[in-house]
Amino acid sequence: MTDATGAVSIRPATVEDVPEIVALLADDPLGATRESPDDLAPYLTAFAALETDPHQVLVVAEREGRVVGTLQLTFIAGLSHRGATRAQIEGVRVRGTERGGGLGGELVRWAVEEARAAGCAIVQLTSDRTRVDAHRFYERLGFQASHVGFKMTL
Secondary structure, X not given: OOOOOOOEEEEEOOHHXXXXXXXXXXXXXXXXXXXXXXXXXXXXXXXXXHHHOOOEEEEEEEEOOEEEEEEEEEEEOOOHHHHOOEEEXXXXXXXXXXXXXXXHHHHHHHHHHHXXXXXXXXXXXXXXXXXXXXXXXXXXXXXXXXXXXXXXXX
């Protein structure tokens, strides 16, 4: 719960948060081309899968009772790096009126600490190559642009 000072709390997302999360995902030039806030059915199906998967954590940041940010944290077991578990940060979004105020950094630092507490050896994320401001943001938080990513849309 958020306190009276307007501070942000980070909590697990609930199904009631899905419309706000989808709105956040759609609220940028890239998201506007791939998200469909008027059809929540696929998002609700995905939320049900996330909610039952112990390797997935979907959170929202809340200020004064309003969802102002979100991210998804996925724990991935692997054999590489001496059997290290890694954490993947996805879908980091901050409400437009909240951008530039430190909330994104707070969310990502929270995710890094959760990964550390879970025994992860690596925290990774991807960012679209056109999001130059996001790249600077992640570098300020200590991330390094160490790999080239490849995707295939199916």
